[in-house]
Amino acid sequence: MRKSNSLVKCFMPIIMAFIVENVVSIMGVEFMFLAKAVSFKGTDYNQFVDQVLDGIQSTEFSVWVSIAYSLICGVWFSVWYYQLTHNKKVRKDGINVSDMAADIRIERKSVFEGYRWTIIPGMILFALGAQYVCSYIMNFVASLMPQWLAEYESLMKGMGLDSMDSYTVPLILYTVVLGPIVEELTFRGLTFTYARRVTTFWVANIIQACLFGFMHMNPLQGIYAAALGIIFGMVYEKSRNILLTIVLHMLFNLTGTFVSGFMNMGDNAISFYFIMLGSFIATYVGYEMVIKSIPQKVTIEEKIEK
Numbered sequence: 001m002r003k004s005n006s007l008v009k010c011f012m013p014i015i016m017a018f019i020v021e022n023v024v025s026i027m028g029v030e031f032m033f034l035a036k037a038v039s040f041k042g043t044d045y046n047q048f049v050d051q052v053l054d055g056i057q058s059t060e061f062s063v064w065v066s067i068a069y070s071l072i073c074g075v076w077f078s079v080w081y082y083q084l085t086h087n088k089k090v091r092k093d094g095i096n097v098s099d100m101a102a103d104i105r106i107e108r109k110s111v112f113e114g115y116r117w118t119i120i121p122g123m124i125l126f127a128l129g130a131q132y133v134c135s136y137i138m139n140f141v142a143s144l145m146p147q148w149l150a151e152y153e154s155l156m157k158g159m160g161l162d163s164m165d166s167y168t169v170p171l172i173l174y175t176v177v178l179g180p181i182v183e184e185l186t187f188r189g190l191t192f193t194y195a196r197r198v199t200t201f202w203v204a205n206i207i208q209a210c211l212f213g214f215m216h217m218n219p220l221q222g223i224y225a226a227a228l229g230i231i232f233g234m235v236y237e238k239s240r241n242i243l244l245t246i247v248l249h250m251l252f253n254l255t256g257t258f259v260s261g262f263m264n265m266g267d268n269a270i271s272f273y274f275i276m277l278g279s280f281i282a283t284y285v286g287y288e289m290v291i292k293s294i295p296q297k298v299t300i301e302e303k304i305e306k
Contacts, residue, residue: 021069074181145220
C-alpha cells in the first residue's frame with residue numbers, strides 16, 4: 001500500500017505544476033481583458049477583441065505568465081521538498097534518519113562543503129558539450145519528423161527565443177534562473193524522491209526524466225529534455241544536492257540562450273562528425289568531473305562510529 005501511494009505521489013508535482021500554470025494563465029487573460037477594457041478608446045467590439053487577442057498572444061504575456069507560475073511553484077515546491085527530505089522518523093534502534101534515504105546522508109556544514117574545485121570547469125564543459133549533443137539529436141529527429149521541428153520553432157518564437165534580438169530581462173530571468181529552479185524541484189527533487197522510495201534508481205530516474213520531457217509539451221524538445229533529465233537524475237542520486245542540479249541546469253540554459261547561436265556544427269561531413277564526437281567526449285568528461293567532485297557519502301552506521 002505504501003509503495004502504491006508513493007508511486008501515485010510521484011505524479012503529483014507535475015499535476016500541480018500544470019494546474020498552477022493554467023490558473024495563472026486564466027488570471028492573466030482576465031487581467032489582460034480588464035486592462036484593455038480600461039484603456040480602449042474605440043467603439044468597435046471586434047477591434048477590442050482583436051486587441052485582447054493580440055495581447056494574449058504576445059511574447060510579453062507568455063513570459064510574465066511563466067514568471068508568475070515559476071514564482072508560485074518555486075516557493076511552494078521548495079517548502080514541499082524541504083518537508084519531504086527532512087521528514088524524520090525513528091527506527092527501532094532509535095536513530096533519527098531521513099525518510100527519503102536512511103543511508104546516504106552527507107556530512108557537511110554547508111551545501112557545497114567538501115566539493116572539489118574541478119566541479120566548476122566540469123559543469124561548464126558539460127553544459128557546452130551537452131548543447132552540441134542536444135543540437136545533433138534535434139537535427140537527427142527533425143530530419144525524420146519535420147513537423148516536430150515546425151512545432152518547436154513556433155514555440156520558441158512565441159516565447160521570444162528564436163532570436164537574440166528579442167531577448168528581454170524577464171525572458172532571461174525565467175529561462176536561465178526561475179525555470180531551472182522549478183523544473184529541478186519538480187522532477188529531481190519531488191518526483192524522483194517519491195519514486196526512489198519504492199523503486200530502484202533506474203526506474204525512478206526514467207519516470208522523472210520521461211515526465212520532464214513530457215512537460216515541455218513538444219516532441220522534439222521533449223526527447224532531448226528527457227535525455228538531460230536522466231543525466232541530472234544521475235547527478236542528484238550521487239549528490240542528493242538539489243542545488244547542484246539547479247546550477248547545472250542553469251548553466252545548460254545559459255549556454256543555450258547565449259552560445260547556441262554561435263555554435264558551428266561543421267561545414268562538411270568530416271568536420272561534422274569530428275565536432276559531434278568531440279561534443280560527446282566533452283559531455284562525458286564534464287559529467288565525470290562533476291561526479292568525481294562530489295564528496296564521499298557517509299552512511300548512518302559510519303556516522304555513529306565516529
